[in-house]
Amino acid sequence: xxxxxxxxxxxxxxxxxxxxxxxxxxxxxxxxxxxxxxxxxxxxxxxxxxxxxxxxxxxxxxxxxxxxxxxxxxxxxxxxxxxxxxxxxxxxxxxxxxxxxxxxxxxxxxxxxxxxxxxxxxxxxxxxxxxxxxxxxxxxxxxxxxxxxxxxxxxxxxxxxxxxxxxxxxxxxxxxxxxxxxxxxxxxxxxxxxxxxxxxxxxxxxxxxxxxxxxxxxxxxxxxxxxxxxxxxxxxxxxxxxxxxxxxxxxxxxxxxxxxxxxxxxxxxxxxxxxxxxxxxxxxxxxxxxxxxxxxxxxxxxxxxxxxxx
Ligand code: UDP
Ligand code: MG
Numbered sequence: 001x002x003x004x005x006x007x008x009x010x011x012x013x014x015x016x017x018x019x020x021x022x023x024x025x026x027x028x029x030x031x032x033x034x035x036x037x038x039x040x041x042x043x044x045x046x047x048x049x050x051x052x053x054x055x056x057x058x059x060x061x062x063x064x065x066x067x068x069x070x071x072x073x074x075x076x077x078x079x080x081x082x083x084x085x086x087x088x089x090x091x092x093x094x095x096x097x098x099x100x101x102x103x104x105x106x107x108x109x110x111x112x113x114x115x116x117x118x119x120x121x122x123x124x125x126x127x128x129x130x131x132x133x134x135x136x137x138x139x140x141x142x143x144x145x146x147x148x149x150x151x152x153x154x155x156x157x158x159x160x161x162x163x164x165x166x167x168x169x170x171x172x173x174x175x176x177x178x179x180x181x182x183x184x185x186x187x188x189x190x191x192x193x194x195x196x197x198x199x200x201x202x203x204x205x206x207x208x209x210x211x212x213x214x215x216x217x218x219x220x221x222x223x224x225x226x227x228x229x230x231x232x233x234x235x236x237x238x239x240x241x242x243x244x245x246x247x248x249x250x251x252x253x254x255x256x257x258x259x260x261x262x263x264x265x266x267x268x269x270x271x272x273x274x275x276x277x278x279x280x281x282x283x284x285x286x287x288x289x290x291x292x293x294x295x296x297x298x299x300x301x302x303x304x305x306x307x308x309x310x
Contacts, residue, residue, distance in 0.1 A: 003030060003040040003112060004091030008081035009057070010047040012099040014206035016056045019099050020044075020067060026105055027066055034112045041066045044099075045085040048075030061310045073305040077214070079180045082160055084304045087173050095163045101204035103161040110196045111163040120168045120191035124161030126200040143219055152226040153187040155195065167191065177225065178296055178303055181218070184226040224293055231290060234283045241279055245272065 005023060009016060023042050030036035044057045046069060057069035070088055072081060082096055093115045097103050103124060111122040129137040144156050160182055164172065171189045172182075210218075223230065252268055255261060 001035055001037055001040075001093070001116070002091045003027075003036045004043055004089040004094045005041075005108070006043045006045065006082065006085035006089055006094055006096045007099050008045045008047055008078055008085060008096075009049060009053050009099040010075060010078070010081070010209045011049045011051045011053060012206060012209075013049075013051045013053050013056060015100050015204045016044075016053060017060075018204055019101055020056070020060045022101065022105055023097075024064055024066060026108060030109060030112060034109055035116070036112065040091070041068055041089075043068045043070060043085050043089045045069075045081045046071045047078070047081035048072050058310060069308075069310045071307040071309070073307045076304045078160070078210070079182055079218070080304050082182060083172075083180055084306060086164065086169055088306065088309070091166070093163050093165050094169060097161055098159075100206065100208075102201050103159075104198040104201055107161070107196045107198040108163075114194045114196065115163055115165060118192060119163075119194045120165040121186060121189065121193040122163040123155045123158045123193065123195045125155060125195050125197050126157045126159075127197045129157075129200055131200055131202045139215075143222075147222060147227075150223060150227040150229040152184055152222065154183050154222075155187060158183065158195075161198075162186070165191070176300070178299075178301060179221050179225050179293060180303065181222045181225045184222055224289055228290075230286055234286050237279060238283065241276065245276075248272065 005027070007019065007023070012019070020042070027036065027040055027042065030040060031038065044060075044067070046054045046057060054069065054071055057067070057071075060067040061069055068089075070085055072084060076084070086094055086096065093112065095108055095111060097105070097108070107124050111124065114122045129140070132140070141157070144154060147154050148156075164186070168186070168189055168191055171191075172185065175185050177185075248268070252265070
């Protein structure tokens with residue numbers, strides 16, 4: 001049984017030596033206790049880092065034949081870097097884990113055990129988020145709830161720490177989208193799944209490579225790639241506004257016919273104009289979001305290029 005571990009890395013020079021040390025140790029123990037074959041290996045995907053990340057990977061690969069590197073031609077973002085690794089590496093099962101050691105590596109043997117018991121997808125799920133900032137915790141958990149409410153299937157508090165069998169990886173390879181939101185796609189694959197819980201750790205070193213901007217982009221992508229609910233909400237909104245305008249018309253007529261207070265209204269003219277203008281702009285913007293997505297997908301542009309592998 002060949003196990004591969006894929007680690008996307010973007011400017012991770014501070015943590016990488018420690019990550020490599022811990023993961024090679026883990027490989028040895030997997031070989032000893034869980035029947036991982038000698039071909040089991042680590043694959044570090046360098047997502048266009050500008051620091052010495054690639055040099056560290058090269059040096060480690062020169063020392064240990066179980067360490068490999070996949071260098072992307074430029075920064076493509078976490079999801080595509082991970083995808084590049086997943087679709088490139090060999091192995092009966094592939095585990096993906098972040099470079100920063102926030103995902104407790106002790107969960108990997110449990111994932112491998114589940115895989116040996118016949119599971120295709122093992123989700124690593126954070127039990128608590130005690131080390132995350134209050135903002136991160138609330139925004140992330142709120143986000144999972146919104147996704148669920150919008151009808152997007154995701155495993156609560158599961159990020160990109162998981163094991164995939166060869167079968168599941170082949171299924172993943174059938175998804176051609178450029179706007180890849182792996183959590184959403186993988187929840188759609190089906191097959192036998194299970195969950196392994198772990199405690200979320202502090203980042204071992206270095207800073208988060210997910211600034212708020214990237215985080216919001218990922219969150220937005222998760223919604224618009226998997227849910228047409230915002231588009232449908234526009235229809236409902238349009239319907240409500242139409243109903244409201246019938247009401248307003250009736251009211252205006254009543255005032256005009258049955259009372260003598262019918263001063264030609266400024267408010268009743270201007271308010272609807274502003275209101276409808278707002279609704280229309282919002283709706284057009286919303287539709288535009290999806291059109292932009294169709295635009296990006298219809299070009300069928302390649303998702304990444306691999307510069308070098310070792
Ligand atoms: N990452 C990447 N490309 C990017 C941004 C991040 O490959 O453009 C990697 C990063 O090196 C790390 C993982 O994605 O291995 C998760 O990033 P990070 O730990 O900074 O995110 P956080 O845990 O703060 O959400
Ligand atoms: Mg992290």
